[in-house]
């Protein structure tokens with residue numbers, strides 16, 4: 001029998017570190033019908049996005065020579081994905097942002113990606129320094145248009161410590177269940193946005209606004225009561241945003257002379273570079 005493919009993406013450089021262990025623990029809980037393949041993200045070459053928007057044009061591929069197209073293809077072949085990354089200085093480790101910055105390139109894969117259930121695991125030293133890392137990690141993975149179905153935090157500082165905390169078994173089982181379930185995901189938690197899992201909110205005239213998807217909630221009896229969901233995060237909203245990006249690209253031709261004049265005014269400068277780095 002052909003096994004289903006679980007792709008484990010490990011955002012930590014540390015071998016057999018906590019992130020790798022969590023990803024493998026989820027892999028084990030998936031059962032015998034599933035086969036886990038692993039990618040260590042920091043081993044890949046991921047260049048900075050040049051902001052040229054070329055990848056948004058039909059039939060044109062990004063011209064950066066690196067491993068991003070390769071990992072996007074591997075993701076598109078998966079039946080489910082477990083994405084793990086450590087918290088580095090209050091946010092997800094930088095390689096996650098490097099990949100998320102290339103998310104426009106994933107538009108070619110979006111029809112497949114939106115059907116790939118993805119669990120997101122943050123590893124971290126301590127709750128007091130979780131800060132914005134878990135919310136941002138899952139938001140950046142969503143930016144790739146994968147279907148994020150669960151998010152959890154796994155604590156441990158030294159490599160391997162995550163298993164000593166005693167909740168690895170239960171949490172990894174829950175993640176595996178979320179990946180295998182056919183049911184609509186219920187993100188309900190008293191302190192999170194039910195639509196995008198964020199727990200980051202800014203003040204809004206009617207209450208609190210989710211910083212990721214702009215849903216608005218009132219704070220009532222120790223929980224959040226949501227009163228508005230902005231259309232921006234619906235499937236239609238996301239497509240509108242992609243079209244907006246494409247129109248921006250087309251608009252360039254019309255205002256090219258004006259912006260080139262601005263660029264000329266601000267060109268030059270005393271740029272510093274290490275020796276040999278031209």
Ligand SMILES: Cc1cc2nc3c(=O)[nH]c(=O)nc-3n(C[C@H](O)[C@H](O)[C@H](O)COP(=O)(O)O)c2cc1C
Nearest residue numbers: 012017018019086087088089090124125126129157
């Ligand atoms: C450079 C660096 C920064 C870190 N910053 C944080 C932090 O801000 N908050 C936190 O809770 N843990 C922080 N940690 C701890 C790691 O998130 C934790 O050890 C994690 O389990 C590492 O996963 P790994 O073993 O897969 O590399 C940091 C670790 C390093 C090396």
